[in-house]
Amino acid sequence: MSSSPDTKKLAAFIAVVIVIAGAAFGVIMLMQPSVQPGGPEIGIATPDEATNISLNEIKAMETIEGFASFQNSYGNIRGQGNYSGIKVSYLLDELVGGMESNQILTINATDGYAVTFPYSKVYPNETIQAIQGDMILGYEYNGTEVPDWEDGYRIIFLTEDGYYSNEDANQTTPDEYFMGSAGPTCIRMVDTLKVETPEPTALTVEREEGTTEFSMSELKEMDTITGTGGYVKSSGTMEGPHTYTGITFETVLSATGLIPTNYTVEAMASDGYTTYYNTTQVEPGYFPGYDPETGDEIGTIACNLSLAWADEGGSLPSGVGPLRAVLINEDGNFTDGHFWNKDVVRLTLIEEVPD
Known part of the structure; x- marks a missing residue:
């Protein structure tokens, strides 16, 4: 059975359209940014084990939210806003079995900055808790989540009055861990949490x-x-x-x-x-x-x-x-x-x- 010239022209036109559409779709696919399943991850390690956890996995756990701010070394108030996150103590308990009272927690940022916290800051007693509130790993700030929130993940303290002052930090931190003000401990761009057993004196x-x-x-x-x-x-x-x-x-x-x-x-x-x-x-x-x-x-x-x-x-x-x-x-x-x-x-x- 033979085809008419008009039928052949129509078939050729359709083929060209399909090729062009396919190429355009391929370009669109190549231009799409890669999306990490589960969202950005952070690492958590102890002397015995190490694991990673994603944003979606964190959000599926027991989270906490509240207004917070902190005082920097110049006496200025920074970081005012609403935070969503997870208690650091809860995160450690669930993933690596928590901390011993003689251990420390070193938190590292993606830029190499690091802060070390004693057990009493991560697992505060009633007196410290009343001053510093919950120590959380924040993943959302004023409605913006990581990775769009560029400072996240971030350590923040949810005090009752929403203001973690230099005096609050001084009163709740042993001398050898106090960094002069509250701001340096509110570490941003958190990458890893590492539980360590310090070498004795x-x-x-x-x-x-x-x-x-x-x-x-x-x-x-x-x-x-x-x-x-x-x-x-x-x-x-x-x-x-x-x-x-x-x-x-x-x-x-x-x-x-x-x-x-x-x-x-x-x-x-x-x-x-x-x-x-x-x-x-x-x-x-x-x-x-x-x-x-x-x-x-x-x-x-x-x-x-x-x-x-x-x-x-x-x-x-x-x-x-x-x-x-x-x-x-x-x-x-x-x-x-x-x-x-x-x-x-x-x-x-x-x-x-x-x-």
Whole structure:
């Protein structure tokens, strides 16, 4: 069966229309922005596990809303508006089993900014709760959700009066976590929430200007020293020589500020036992010395007064460490045993003012 010229022209026209329409549809499809199923995600991690949660999953949980604002470091009020979000404590409980009272929560933003909160801020007691209100992860601000809300996700505090002031932040935050004002803790563009167990304090240094705490990792990041030494007990018994690794008193004191010209250092053990060192014993480290073989007095020798954490490459035994005062020197000469304080946990710098 043959087709007429008109029929062929009509078929050709229809084919062209279909091709053009298909191409246009393809262009339209290519121009559509990609949409992430479930909305923007944030990560939540603990020392044992990690997971992600999307906006839609958050909205399907128990959410909260309210008016909030906060005070910045200049005393200005910022962030006024209506927020929708989820309590941070509830989010952690549901996804990773919550926090222990000795743990901290570090919240990271997409731009690298990070804020660390103690347990008491995330799980406030009745007194703190009455001041700071609920700590929430906001996903909506004045009707605009993430990702259109460019500052979201955001940490915000839903106080009863809708205003999280600098005084509120100061009253509800331990000194070591207080950032000077409320604003820095209302972190925007939140990317991850990480529950961590902080390393315990290995050494506390006290001086007139304030107190500084160091973990063992922080001490080991400083300039370390390795040397040989031993000591003579009051009974005359000799102990050593051993090779120790640690950090000098001078180094750790310098990490807390300028060292005065004249001073005494008190080293306190965990049981309260104290040993005192004067300026010349800390630097340059002059002590009475003894021959390592005979125990005979050899006069004043130069030592590095240090806090050791390793003996012959291994950790110090219980009751001796984790930190011990040691006197090490190039020749391995011995010193008096009463200077070798065990299990040192605190150094106190006492400045001496000349008469």
